[in-house]
Amino acid sequence: MMNYAIMKSVLIIQTLLLLLIGCGEKPSRPNVIIIFTDDQGYGDLGCYGAQGFETPNIDAMAKDGIKFTDFYVSQAICSASRASLMTGSYAERIGVQGAISPWNVNGLDPRIDTIAKLLKRHGYRNAIFGKWHLGHRQKFLPLQNGFDEYAGLICSNDMWPVDYDGNPLSGTKKSYYPPMSFWENNEPSELISTLKDQGQLTKKITERAVNFINENKNNPFFLYIPHPMPHQPIAASEMFLGKSELGLYGDVIMEIDWSVGEIIKSLKENDIDDNTLIIYASDNGPWLNYGEWGGSAGPLREGKGTMWEGGARVPCVMRWPKMIKPGQTVENIASTIDIFPTIADIVGEKQFNHKIDGVSLLPLLQNTPSANPRNTLYYYLAENLIAIRKNNYKLVFPHTYRSYENVIPGKNLHPGAYSKGRSGLELYDLRADISESNDVSSQFPGIVKELEQIAEKARFALGDKLTSRVGAESYETLCGSKPPAIEFSHFGLESSIKLDNKPHKKYSGENISALINGIGGSINYRDPSWQGFEGEDLIATIDLGKEQIINHIKARFLQDQVVWIFLPKMIQIEHSIDGINFELAYEFHPDNSFSYDQDIFEYSVDLNNVNTRYVRVRGLNINECPDFHPGAGGPSWVFADEIIIK
DSSP states (O other), X not given: OOOHHHHHHHHHHHHHHHHHHHHTOOOSSOEEEEEEESSOOTTSSGGGTOOSSOOHHHHHHHHHSEEEEEEEOSSSSHHHHHHHHHHSSOHHHHTOOSOOOTXXXXXXXXXXXXXXXXXXXXXXXXXXEEEOOSOOSGGGSGGGTTOSEEEEESSOTTOSSBOTTSSBOOTTOOOOSOOEEEEXXXXXXXXXXXXXXXTTHHHHHHHHHHHHHHHTTTSOEEEEXXXXXXXXXXOOOTTTTTOSSSOHHHHHHHHHHHHHHHHHHHHHHTTOSTTEEEEEEEXXXXXXXXXXXXXXXXXXXXXXXXXXXXXXXXXXXXXXXXXXXXXXXXXXXXXXXXXXXXXXXXXXXXXXXXXXXXXXXXXXXXTOTTOOOOOEEEEEETTEEEEEEETTEEEEOSEEEEEOTTSOOOOTTOOOOOEEEEEOSEEEETTTOTTOOOOOTTTOHHHHHHHHHHHHHHHXXXXXXXXXXXXXXXXXXXXXXXXXXXXXXOGGGGSEEEESSOOOGGGBOSSTTGGGSSEEOXXXXXXXXXXXXXXXXXXXXXXXXXXXXXXXXXXXXXXXXXXXXXXXXXXXXXXXXXXXXXXXXXXXXXXXXXXXXXXXXXXXXXXXXXXXXXEEEEEEOOOBOOTTSTTTTSBOEEEEEEEEEO
């Protein structure tokens, strides 16, 4: 039997040998790169039939790997689409809808797993260079969601106080957004003020990505490159301006293609190309009302902001030389929600802290015969179940939608108008009718019934505003429940109240006595405890019924500038014995400068055994939203929930 000292020496030598050998080895776990463009349509790549520009590097990716013909986003809008990509779940399950603006206080719930968090548990180094758009408050930023490095935009590149053509806003046009910055990790670093600045974004993001690859060639890494373009306003660097036959839009796509080429070149130079999975896709279809500057959906119907195929179906190619057989065209249904579970399957992860709606595409990547991971897809938009697809058939439910049909597109980088479309209950055979032009619902009532049954399962789980359903597994149900009521005990409970101005009928509180009922509101302005005053002052006089000794008066107000609710410009607390002659006990002027904070503020005064009968609280409205606000010049709101007298 080997003694302990010898055994220890052997183990040390073995460990050192393993370390020495490992120092020069490339990772056995694959590197993962996701390139996610913004508003790029199904017809905006050469391998999907684009005309007027060339995309040789992305086309080569398709030739060397897989091109998907039926690849979908979860929603045809920025933030919801990106949230689903990062989490593998429908947006309804994780509570991110629409496009989060700099004004919004919400974001991707940091309790939810992301691809970055998943891979970090497996020793990956993670970086994102490009557009985040999943919340700008610190807890929502990439570094708090599993990434080690971040550089880019926190929102869409049109969320800046500049017109779409790059010129300053003038005349009746107002600035809806604060200045836009390029961020480094958790802080803004430099202003983006002009289209020329925007034109450097693709180049700058590419340089960061290549540097990251060079620095991490001996470690497994996850690199997420969400390009801000071709989302409007579009711009290209000097290197690509005028390069395409199509004009500026083509120039932008060609520069993105160049970026892909630079990334693949870097992988090859570092000898890690074979073991790197690259996924290229778009967050939704094209913004068609920009005309020649807005891209193409190819043969598909409609575009961004709709769940017709032109909005929901996007180009997608995947390349992984070590695993994917080249030259494949896959017609199976697949989606961005499938990327998270695919990566999890690759690294052997099975435990997540939220429910996954996606399925692993690894059997398709491995060219497994008869692999068909997904045959059903839900088409949601803003919590509305728009359609259901199973195999070749898509059932569209009655709804209204913004349409690009029968309108004149915009000119000179400005958008055109939308029209309004209306759909009935319609069935389409997408294999025979990719453009959704021939409703076959009357021919196949059995298929309609089958898809309606699948829709009911979706509504039960995730909800559907079109049918007024709240899903049992939706974010609203699981995480958005109303918090317990805040209760106060005070002298005002048995009193009467007079309001000089009536609260708005939409936000009138539970009754006229909402300000003295002992129940406080939550930070949700829809909470029925709040009384809201639009463009008017809160002036409330409380009659205690008799003279009595009081020592404390407190008033509570809500701030939520996102929805035009500001603190009063002045708060006064007064008291009186006769209800005519009032003595001022407290006056304060809150700060109403720009704020992302959504919070309840309390203003109070301590009194020394004052004998009184009447208490009056004034909350004077700023009346108009300030110039920095999207509603500049429109009526502002004052919200109050309780006046507490002790």
